[in-house]
Amino acid sequence: xxxxxxxxxxxxxxxxxxxxxxxxxxxxxxxxxxxxxxxxxxxxxxxxxxxxxxxxxxxxxxxxxxxxxxxxxxxxxxxxxxxxxxxxxxxxxxxxxxxxxxxxxxxxxxxxxxxxxxxxxxxxxxxxxxxxxxxxxxxxxxxxxxxxxxxxxxxxxxxxxxxxxxxxxxxxxxxxxxxxxxxxxxxxxxxxxxxxxxxxxxx
Ligand code: GAR
Numbered sequence: 001x002x003x004x005x006x007x008x009x010x011x012x013x014x015x016x017x018x019x020x021x022x023x024x025x026x027x028x029x030x031x032x033x034x035x036x037x038x039x040x041x042x043x044x045x046x047x048x049x050x051x052x053x054x055x056x057x058x059x060x061x062x063x064x065x066x067x068x069x070x071x072x073x074x075x076x077x078x079x080x081x082x083x084x085x086x087x088x089x090x091x092x093x094x095x096x097x098x099x100x101x102x103x104x105x106x107x108x109x110x111x112x113x114x115x116x117x118x119x120x121x122x123x124x125x126x127x128x129x130x131x132x133x134x135x136x137x138x139x140x141x142x143x144x145x146x147x148x149x150x151x152x153x154x155x156x157x158x159x160x161x162x163x164x165x166x167x168x169x170x171x172x173x174x175x176x177x178x179x180x181x182x183x184x185x186x187x188x189x190x191x192x193x194x195x196x197x198x199x200x201x202x203x
Contacts, residue, residue, distance in 0.1 A: 003030035003083040003187040008090035009037055013044025014172060015088035015109055015179050020051050022180035030187035033080050036073065038092050060092070070098035077102070084186055087141065088179070091120065096143045104193055106141040107186065109179050111171045113137060113153055118146040123171055127164050133157055134167075136174045138182040140193065149198045151182045151191060 007016050016035060022028055035048035036056045048055045056076060063069040074097070077085070087094075087108040099106065112122035113135040119125070126134040135155040142148040154174050158167055185191050185200060192199045 004033040004081055005030050005084045005086055005183065005187075006077055006080070006082045007032055007035045007044075007048075007086045007088050009035060009042055009044035009088045010039045010091040011042055011044065011089050013042065013047045013088065015175055016044050017047050018176035019086065019088070019180050019183055020047065020053075022184070028180070028184050028187055030084070030183065033082060034076075036076075038090075044089070066092075067095050067097055070095040074098050074101045084183070085141075086179075086183060093145065094141060099141060099143050104140055107151065107182060108139055108141050108146075108148070109175055110137045110139065110146055111175065113155065114139060114146055114150065123168050124164060127158065127162075127167055131158065134171070136171060136178060138179055140198065149193050149196050151185070151198045152178050154178050 007019065009016050020032065023031065032053050034054040034056055035044060037045050038058065038060060040057050040059070045055050045057060058069065058072065060066060060069050063072065083105065085102055085106040087106065094106070110122065112126055113133070114137040117125045117134070133155050135153060137150055138152045139150045140148040156170050156174055190201045192201055
C-alpha cells in the first residue's frame with residue numbers, strides 16, 4: 001500500500017516541488033496526503049494547491065503553547081493516517097511530544113554536512129567559515145536539533161569563485177536530487193535504524 005506523506009514547509013517549497021515532481025514521474029510508493037505550514041504566506045501552500053494537494057495552515061499564536069499547537073497537528077495527521085512527515089524548510093522546532101508520537105517517522109533536510117553548521121543559516125555559516133566542502137544531509141528527527149540518525153549525505157564543493165548565491169544554487173540542486181530518494185527509500189521500507197546508524201536495505 002502507498003505510504004501517506006505529510007510535507008511541512010514554512011516558505012518557498014522547492015523541496016516540496018522536487019518531491020511532487022518525483023512522484024509525478026511515477027516510481028514512488030507514496031503520495032502526499034497533505035502539506036502543512038505555520039505560515040499562511042508560504043509559497044509551498046500555492047504549490048500544493050496547484051497540484052490539488054490538501055493544505056493545512058495554523059499559526060502558533062492561536063495556541064496557548066507550542067505543545068498544544070503540535071498536539072493539534074498530531075491529531076490531524078493521525079486522522080489522515082499519515083505514515084511519514086517530511087520537513088522541507090519547516091522553520092519551527094518540533095515539540096518532544098510530536099516527535100515521540102511519530103518516532104522514526106519524521107525526516108528533515110539540512111543544507112550542510114551535519115553535525116557541522118547546525119541551525120537556520122547553515123549555507124551562509126559554511127560559506128563565511130571558509131570550508132572547502134559543505135553539503136546536504138537528510139536525517140531522521142529526534143528530540144535534539146539537527147541530530148537524529150543520518151539517512152543520506154552528499155558533499156558540495158565550494159570553489160574559489162563561488163558566491164553565496166552560487167553556493168545556494170548548488171546546495172538546492174543536490175537537495176532536490178537526494179530528498180526524493182530518501183523519501184522513496186522510506187516508502188519502500190528500505191531504511192533500518194540501528195542505534196545512530198541508518199542502514200539502507202538493498203532491494
Ligand atoms: C532548504 O535549503 C532546507 O535545507 C533548509 O531550508 C531550505 C528550504 O527551501 N532547511 C533548513 O535550513 C532547516 N534547518 P525550500 O522551502 O525551497 O524547500
